[in-house]
Amino acid sequence: MLRKMNYTLLLVIGGSLGILPAMAQRLPNRFPFPNAAGLLETYNTRNEPIDLNGPFFQALGTNGRSCGSCHRPGQGWSISADEVRIRFDLTQGRDPIFRTNDGSTCDHDIDTSTVQARRKAYRLLLKRGLIRIALTVPDKAEFNVVSVVNPYGCDDTQTLSVYRRPLPATNLRFLSTVMWDGRESSAQTGTQKITYSTNPGDLLADLAHQALDAVSGHAQGSTPLTAQQQQEIVDFETALVTAQAYDYRAGALDGAGAAGGPMPIARQTMPAFFIGINDPLGGNPKGTPFTPVVFNLFDAWANKPWVDRDTWERRQDRRASILRGQTLFNSKPITVTGVGGLNDDLNLPSMQVTCGTCHDSSNVGNHSLSVPLNIGVSDPDSPLGVNYLPVITLQNKTTYEIKRTTDPGRALITGQWKDIGKVKGPILRGLASRAPYFHNGSAKSLGDVLDFYNARFNIGFTAQEKEDLIAFLDAL
């Protein structure tokens, strides 16, 4: 174990410096990466090592970046703010992730001449793991942009700058929407909506398109990817499944009959998974009724006692806590009000739901249909505090109503007033490796995520419930 850990450190540091030792040009399958709660593993379902030389890790544009600059195996194929800070320190802010096209707070009038200046220019990336996304307001939008108050410049009202977390480039076969705002799976952008009858062809086409956009955008590519490069990237990323595999206190997450870790996810793809599975609002194409029991990974731990002699008492406590967290996720009643895409669409001002109503896809936790929601994470008065973000004021062209937001979300794709602030519910696996959370990095920890829900929906979590839910989320 100890030797494995040292090797991991070497890889993490070596990978950051771009001087991976020859043996690490390929990452052994299921290589364990440490995080604060335990070890994260990625299983390549092609059952071969993860090739760190393939197109996903090549600088295919002009600024030195690869997909791997922002989608790192050790950070759940996203980035964590902690790891970005280490990368900054090791390279004095010169690693290719630090580029002014979208890594800095704005793309013009930015001083990057000294380490100090770079620390300032990249402060949202360093503190929150955020990338600047510039999106043009659709021609026929139902609203005008009245003003943009952006503390970093970039206050254009036609092309809006929003700041978002890289989504994990793993477990992709379960996606019902590509990107936070679904812009790579929407008719409006010439990409394909993901549906039961067209899946997975729709998803694969969307991901190929997404790779093209990522190279021309993030990597400032001057020549488009070849069809073969696109194909290789999509083949590579869709073969990956990732999950927490080991918890320092509970032990192996697939131990004593439990089903944590990446292997059970690999067994769960088609036909066990399909678009619309377990949808709570009648969207399941097979008509099976919704069950709030979305996760059952740790059910086996209900059967005590476990037989690991020397450490069993310590493990028992932690396993019991993870199991209680799973039960809370599956059953804790939450009264939701004012959620765009839910309360308004159903015309129900107040609804009693559970975590799984929105995170309905079994043992994965995203929404199994494309259902963008506004739970309030982008509101300027979000309980988590988002004053590090711009405030964008929009006015409805017909009713003259005013809305203020830090990210219009889906509305920048559809142009629809009712879509302001809506984003997708992301996959909830490999969380422990990729803080901060929410699309704008406003939750620095899983505790912050729960504090948000607690404040937003008046849930009244006890300290014990919060601890158990964190233990569970850390084990995903």
Ligand code: HEC
């Ligand atoms: C500079 C950082 C950066 C680079 C480089 C980058 N990405 Fe991303 N990626 C992001 C961000 C940020 C998002 C989310 C943006 C949004 O939703 O608005 C994202 C989203 C994605 C998603 C969507 C996942 C989902 O759940 O919807 C995929 C897939 C992806 N990237 C793959 C790639 C590939 C392939 C490459 C290389 C060709 C790449 N990325 C390069 C930052 C980056």
Ligand code: HEC
């Ligand atoms: C009303 C729908 C809804 C409910 C109920 C809900 N969520 Fe979410 N959840 C979302 C949406 C939408 C997002 C994405 C929000 C964003 O990033 O702006 C999200 C994001 C998250 C994230 C962050 C994931 C990431 O990668 O950043 C976690 C963790 C999470 N939810 C856990 C939970 C837990 C635990 C519960 C129950 C206590 C819960 N959610 C209840 C809709 C919901």
